[in-house]
Amino acid sequence: xxxxxxxxxxxxxxxxxxxxxxxxxxxxxxxxxxxxxxxxxxxxxxxxxxxxxxxxxxxxxxxxxxxxxxxxxxxxxxxxxxxxxxxxxxxxxxxxxxxxxxxxxxxxxxxxxx
Amino acid sequence: xxxxxxxxxxxxxxxxxxxxxxxxxxxxxxxxxxxxxxxxxxxxxxxxxxxxxxxxxxxxxxxxxxxxxxxxxxxxxxxxxxxxxxxxxxxxxxxxxxxxxxxxxxxx
Numbered sequence: 001x002x003x004x005x006x007x008x009x010x011x012x013x014x015x016x017x018x019x020x021x022x023x024x025x026x027x028x029x030x031x032x033x034x035x036x037x038x039x040x041x042x043x044x045x046x047x048x049x050x051x052x053x054x055x056x057x058x059x060x061x062x063x064x065x066x067x068x069x070x071x072x073x074x075x076x077x078x079x080x081x082x083x084x085x086x087x088x089x090x091x092x093x094x095x096x097x098x099x100x101x102x103x104x105x106x107x108x109x110x111x112x113x114x
Numbered sequence: 115x116x117x118x119x120x121x122x123x124x125x126x127x128x129x130x131x132x133x134x135x136x137x138x139x140x141x142x143x144x145x146x147x148x149x150x151x152x153x154x155x156x157x158x159x160x161x162x163x164x165x166x167x168x169x170x171x172x173x174x175x176x177x178x179x180x181x182x183x184x185x186x187x188x189x190x191x192x193x194x195x196x197x198x199x200x201x202x203x204x205x206x207x208x209x210x211x212x213x214x215x216x217x218x219x220x221x222x
Binding site: 002004033035041042043045048056058088090092102103104105106107108 | 148150155156157158159160163203205207210211212213214215
């Protein structure tokens with residue numbers, strides 16, 4: 001157990017629907033990062049939050065949004081889902097904003113859009 | 115484009131041999147590099163890190179070498195085992211991008 005908790009582990013939904021993925025960072029970590037990994041693809045950075053504020057944006061679609069709450073857990077909202085959004089979504093956390101100690105990853109949420 | 119890049123997308127080695135995975139970076143702004151291992155269906159896992167004031171760092175069966183002159187780092191795995199089969203990523207501290215990684219396959 002890495003200390004980063006992601007729920008749900010698996011999610012199957014239909015095209016056009018909206019889902020919310022949840023992440024609880026490791027205790028003491030203030031930064032949360034979201035990544036998307038499609039089949040046999042590398043990890044695509046989506047977005048980072050630090051202590052409740054958006055800190056960096058990557059290849060995140062406009063249909064996707066995220067937020068980090070006062071208790072530091074984060075949610076990734078995916079709307080108007082398309083077949084191509086099927087992927088593993090990983091959350092990672094780090095102690096600070098500069099990631100001087102690396103990331104700790106959760107076990108991911110596998111999203112299947114049918 | 116990527117600020118760090120792995121040299122080979124795939125690497126196949128015989129069990130018991132040593133593995134070397136190479137990575138190049140494009141500028142010297144970073145002072146911290148991390149290697150991650152991702153097994154199938156799991157999240158990436160921290161293996162070892164190195165800061166720019168070091169040339170070499172050793173862990174259990176793994177060694178990372180940093181050559182700042184040619185902006186290159188490598189991950190060496192001694193006596194590679196089937197459990198080492200995974201995708202390996204090198205990442206700079208101030209760069210959230212992981213790239214495609216190198217897939218290491220260990221043949222029995």
